[in-house]
Amino acid sequence: MSGQRVVITGGASGIGLALAHRFAGRGDRVALCDADADAVRGAKADLPAAIAETADVTDPAQIGAFLAGVEDAWGGADVVCANAGTGGPAGRIEDLDFDDWRACLDVNLDGAFLTCRWAARVMRAQRSGAIILTASTSGLHGVPHRSPYVAAKWGLVGLTKTLAMELGPAGVRVNALAPGAVEGARMERVLAMEAEAGGTTLESVRAQYVNGTSLRSWVTAEDVAEMALFLASPAASKISGQVMAVDGHTETMTP
Numbered sequence: 077m078s079g080q081r082v083v084i085t086g087g088a089s090g091i092g093l094a095l096a097h098r099f100a101g102r103g104d105r106v107a108l109c110d111a112d113a114d115a116v117r118g119a120k121a122d123l124p125a126a127i128a129e130t131a132d133v134t135d136p137a138q139i140g141a142f143l144a145g146v147e148d149a150w151g152g153a154d155v156v157c158a159n160a161g162t163g164g165p166a167g168r169i170e171d172l173d174f175d176d177w178r179a180c181l182d183v184n185l186d187g188a189f190l191t192c193r194w195a196a197r198v199m200r201a202q203r204s205g206a207i208i209l210t211a212s213t214s215g216l217h218g219v220p221h222r223s224p225y226v227a228a229k230w231g232l233v234g235l236t237k238t239l240a241m242e243l244g245p246a247g248v249r250v251n252a253l254a255p256g257a258v259e260g261a262r263m264e265r266v267l268a269m270e271a272e273a274g275g276t277t278l279e280s281v282r283a284q285y286v287n288g289t290s291l292r293s294w295v296t297a298e299d300v301a302e303m304a305l306f307l308a309s310p311a312a313s314k315i316s317g318q319v320m321a322v323d324g325h326t327e328t329m330t331p
């Protein structure tokens with residue numbers, strides 16, 4: 077299964093970049109956007125055949141221009157990964173700033189709305205396609221001191237379920253990935269934030285994440301990309317409206 081037209085937001089680093097490499101590596105056409113211009117340049121150097129543009133998913137004009145360009149170039153899309161996300165602030169709710177709350181929901185939830193709205197239109201017209209949202213195990217559990225991020229990711233689960241219902245009759249599948257703690261720079265930043273907010277050490281937060289999973293393990297971006305490939309494939313042709321955890325089985329976020 078190759079030759080699909082794959083769109084990835086937040087595609088210039090971490091999970092998004094792993095998705096781009098994995099889809100491109102098997103012969104798919106990849107278009108990615110990211111708000112980080114330097115990272116986009118790096119991704120373009122890695123994947124010269126890809127469409128790679130700087131666009132902020134929270135800005136309807138920027139994400140709209142990127143997606144319109146993809147539509148002009150390809151006439152549609154077979155797989156759309158609404159992946160761009162940010163960890164948001166950490167702290168007790170009474171200490172959180174409203175602007176920080178809104179900024180977190182803006183990227184994680186509003187950005188997915190704008191991306192999925194476009195995907196729904198083009199996929200409904202072509203009567204095929206797979207939308208894959210990047211939620212999180214945080215969207216299946218609660219995490220103390222991370223209320224904006226958790227609320228946004230639970231929101232994505234609701235969006236996934238609802239869009240699967242709206243688009244299923246048109247032959248479009250909608251699923252979400254729920255990665256656990258993924259090795260990499262982003263999680264290191266999150267651990268530091270959570271340690272500070274919880275008044276504990278980095279090592280204790282790190283151990284909490286590992287000990288809360290049945291497999292006592294972290295996840296790699298490549299593990300998550302494998303699940304996305306499966307969800308985009310004919311093997312998943314009857315799978316829609318699901319949240320697929322790739323997390324070593326999270327038993328608890330607060331062991």
Ligand SMILES: NC(=O)c1ccc[n+]([C@@H]2O[C@H](COP(=O)([O-])OP(=O)(O)OC[C@H]3O[C@@H](n4cnc5c(N)ncnc54)[C@H](O)[C@@H]3O)[C@@H](O)[C@H]2O)c1
Nearest residue numbers: 086089090091110111112132133160161212255257258262
């Ligand atoms: N890393 C983890 O442990 C983990 C766990 C669960 C879920 N996730 C989710 O996975 C997704 C990817 O995260 P990651 O771990 O690869 O982190 P990352 O920071 O490496 O990648 C996120 C990418 O999104 C981009 N981005 C951020 N805001 C954007 C915006 N407004 N418009 C366009 N691009 C934007 C960033 O520049 C970055 O390249 C996110 O939705 C994140 O919430 C990550």
